[in-house]
Amino acid sequence: MTHAVIMAGGIGSRFWPKSRRARPKQFLQVFGEQTLIQNTVARLQGLIPPERCFVVTHERYVEQTRDQLPALPAENILAEPISRNTAPCITYAAVKLLAQDPDATMVVLPADHVIPNVRQFHEVLRVAIEKAREPGTIVTIGITPTHPATGYGYIQFEGSLDPSDPVPRAYPVRTFAEKPDQETAERFIDSGDFLWNSGMFIWRADTILDQVRAHLPAAYDAFRSVQDALGTDREPEAVAEAFQKSPATSIDYGVMEHADHVYVVPGSFGWNDVGDWRAVYDLSDKDDHGNVLRGNAIVHDASRCLVHAEDRLVALIGIHDVIVVDTDDAVLICNRDNTQQVRNIVNYLNSHQLTQFT
């Protein structure tokens, strides 16, 4: 059967001051009524039911994950005792799923992305799942790039896209590329055979475990003992030990780049990884002055601004191209072109004994 494994361990410090250590981006209402992780589960409706959705998150977020996703069985929330990048967390999920379902196929999804075109997303996932049912096969989702972005990794595939073909297809992957510089990104786009790496992977649980054994044997060995402890009192301790022993590496770097039989299914369903407040501005509906006003905001001669307020009143006069995010104890006022630097503020706060604000 097909299971979703939603990775929700990140902190997303570029969403400060809304995102905090205690409440990361994926648990925030950045758009509309639901949080990003709630949207991630909701958009699987019709493809993977909640009882087959799993979330891997840091143990400090287990409770709010359960609160936000009451439709998921409590045991589907897997706790990471420490953050060790994606390889250990995916290995743990694979071990867990395989014990329940020897035929399990995993759809690994980040918890904090936006995908407006759900119908097309399902079509792409169906093709990817079908392909991933073949033992030994690794499938990724690649996003048809819209511009030479330097903030994403890229996937190069063999063959060429046929824009007139309405049915998604799986293409063999030639190579994975790290985030490029501007010049390289432009070359990637011009070549026509590069896609953005969406961080979505599909594979059989036994396939990914075989690959981990082959390319990350230390991680595989670490999680061997978890297999024996599953369902017993020793499970938490065994998991903690496995995370400690496992190398802190990404599944991309640790496995995908070395694996054979890797495929990519291209899609273009309006995907956005909502990396910073600028992305929230870009993805939101605007008023006639290009403003996005949420909460208690009053503007007088303001344009192209995003205001994310709550109960407190935010008043703008003669302000343009600025993002304002107001919370109980902190307010961010950021030029729309500087949203990547929000993490500098968080770093500053952390290094100056101001962690009450982070």
Place this chain on the structure above:
Amino acid sequence: MTHAVIMAGGIGSRFWPKSRRARPKQFLQVFGEQTLIQNTVARLQGLIPPERCFVVTHERYVEQTRDQLPALPAENILAEPISRNTAPCITYAAVKLLAQDPDATMVVLPADHVIPNVRQFHEVLRVAIEKAREPGTIVTIGITPTHPATGYGYIQFEGSLDPSDPVPRAYPVRTFAEKPDQETAERFIDSGDFLWNSGMFIWRADTILDQVRAHLPAAYDAFRSVQDALGTDREPEAVAEAFQKSPATSIDYGVMEHADHVYVVPGSFGWNDVGDWRAVYDLSDKDDHGNVLRGNAIVHDASRCLVHAEDRLVALIGIHDVIVVDTDDAVLICNRDNTQQVRNIVNYLNSHQLTQFT
């Protein structure tokens, strides 16, 4: 004897969100440790002692006036039952002072101005007080203009300034002029015989009452009955009635423009009426990036900004020429060139049932 009468009834809505109906500008710490009204009393030290300082303010501000000025005898805080501009409030103060001291001279001062050069201010006031001791004489303080301001009234005097004369002098006033347009203001400055009207007046209490009788007989009659009620249980009622009956007019418009024997003493002691947040920025010490940061503020690539924060954290990234004023329930983010429009926000709030923020 010489008494100070500090007029503190204004609301100062251009200082929103710090200034509120419940806490107007004069009661705010806009600079340094003391509030504007505390500074107004403090700068009289050596000239007029606290026990001879009187404050006229709206009755809703009597308590915080007493709290902020504990050195003043409680009975020196005179309550206006309703705001009726300066003529009734000055008439009331004159009646009150005359009953205590038939020889009283009044130095009438706004509560919310800034005067950096106190030594020079005292020199000017001493000359003005000396002149005002002559019965029937009205004296004003004029500020040597530094630029053709359109936000102030002007006073034209007879004669010409001698910049080499170190001793202040009283000049006969030719005329009072309302706030001019730009062209007129430039003509005023070029003429050399116009000064800014500082709103500071000096006269004997009996002199101003004579002038009120001559030019505002309704106000004079209204306060006649207060004279008889002073010190009795009937005083509050009589005062309330007098304010009701008195025309709501300024002492400038109602008396000064019609009076004879009016003199002006020019001064240039760095006076500023601190009309808006821009003035606070201009008058404050700046750091190397031209920022004025007060309270819990962090800036990253910000310049020429004023941040007035309290306990909440205010973070600026890539922001220039902006004024940020943060309070418990509201935050203002205003272009440095738009600070006059802050009152539009207050008007909007008042007309949209949002008076909890005003």
